[in-house]
Amino acid sequence: MKVLSLVLITCIFVVSSFAQDITGQWHGALKVQGIQLRLVFNVEQTESGYSSTMDSPDQGAFGIPVTSTRFQDGTLKIAITNANIIYEGTLGDDNRIVGVFTQAGQSFPMNLSRDEIEKLGSNRPQEPKKPFPYRSEEVIFENKQAEILLAGTLTMPEEDGKYPAVVLISGSGPQNRDEELMGHKPFLVLSDYLTRNGIAVLRFDDRGTAASTGDFASATSVDFATDVASAVQYLQSRPEIDKSKIGLIGHSEGGIIAPMVAADSDDIDFIVLLAGTGIRGDKLLLAQQELIGKASGISPTQLEESAMLNRGIFDIVLKDQGTEEMKGEMRNYMAQAFRNIPPVNLPSGLTEDKFVNDQMARMKELSSPWMQNFIRYDPAPALEKVSCPVLALNGEKDLQVPPKENLEAIKAGLAKGGNTNVTTMELPGLNHLFQEAETGAPSEYGTIEQTFSPVAMEVVLGWIKEQVE
DSSP states (O other): OOOOOOOOOOOOEEEHHHHOOOOOEEEEEEETTEEEEEEEEEEEEOOEEEEEEEEGGTEEEEEOOOOOOOOOTTEEEEEEETTTTEEEEEEEEOOOOEEEETTTTEEEEEBSSSSSSOOOOOTTTSSOOOOOOOEEEEEEEETTTTTTEEEEEEEESEEEEEOEEEEOOOOOSOOTTOOOBBTBBBHHHHHHHHHHOOEEEEEEOTTTSSOSSSSSSTOOOOHHHHHHHHHHHHHHTTTTEEEEEEEEETTTHHHHHHHHHHHHHHHOOEEEEEEEOOOOHHHHHHHHHHHOOOOOOOOHHHHHHHHHHHHHHHHHHHHHOOOHHHHHHHHHHHHHHHHOOOOGOOOOOOOOOHHHHHHHHHTTGGGHHHHHHHHHOOOOHHHHHHOOOEEEEETTOOSSSOOHHHHHHHHHHHTTTOOEEEEEEEEETTTSSBBBBBOGGGGGGGOOSSSSSSHHHHHHHHHHHHOOO
């Protein structure tokens, strides 16, 4: 699962200065312990001054809302309150900004320019290199229901025979077949490991992504489940695959989709849930917001204020109403939130209309079919219908899918349906991507050389072999 929008409610306020042109893209790079992290500030001029967003390309994060953008007397100051980030720098005659980036009390020099910064090569020692000691075939299969073609890679042991197989199901956001994010290719590493150990693996590009056709933006988890079912049908058509030993491995959102498919099919022999969720989407987002906020140094008061506002927003999304009705109720909700802010805390010149419009612009994602479905979706009913063996793994330091409450919910849902062939494990020291991590914060993902913990892969392989032997 990508880092889902936390929908933190922030105010944008600006102070005007028109002596120099500060609008456009400004590129910089943080260098910490030998690791480069590129950042981009996108500055726009408004009627009252400036507003901006921040991108972190190496972390796969774009359009991060900025709380305040000020440019006065040649000094640019950008603040992202909910992440405890402040950047302050001075624009020189060479059209470069010399400044300092501060987050949670730690300061780093970072200069900005108009020139795009190239990504440095990352050390990813686990990524396999050709030639592979197994067969690797580019494949295309059809989802007849959706009338789309899905492109992927099928890897199989070199020797002739019929092999057990798994379909890999990626997390949220448009993912290619390697589930590539933040310089890592988790599914490439996992598929290589499993295939070297006798398991055939089919991994594929999400619909509308890379070489697959279809529309990703209009799809929900329910639609993605039909893509996975089509992948299973394709494996059944292959003479090298043992049709009675086909399983699913889903990561993050993929851990929601796998039970959906298994609940409606007798063709699934087992499923593995990697950081899968067991609680409703709104509850997951609130828990995620709190954990990542704490790791980022956000104060308990700020976290509680954001949680209170977000609960109200999610309650609106949970109602059975049309998109326009939902937007109208949200607009009224944000207007009331503005009126509840003590006047002493309001930035000078910030009107109710501007506050509401700014917040509505930042909540566009809430009107997407995927997000509405995610917030409303409760995994329990699907889990209750799963009768095949299940392995559910979470990392102890996962801040996106908190391990204890989700593993307990997964186990409870399966037990309610009478499924006793269930194994759940919380793996020490691992984050949401199953990397060995210090804090588990998403900001670490790209800086960690390890792509996938060998311990986690050994657990997955050992359990699968128990199911198929």
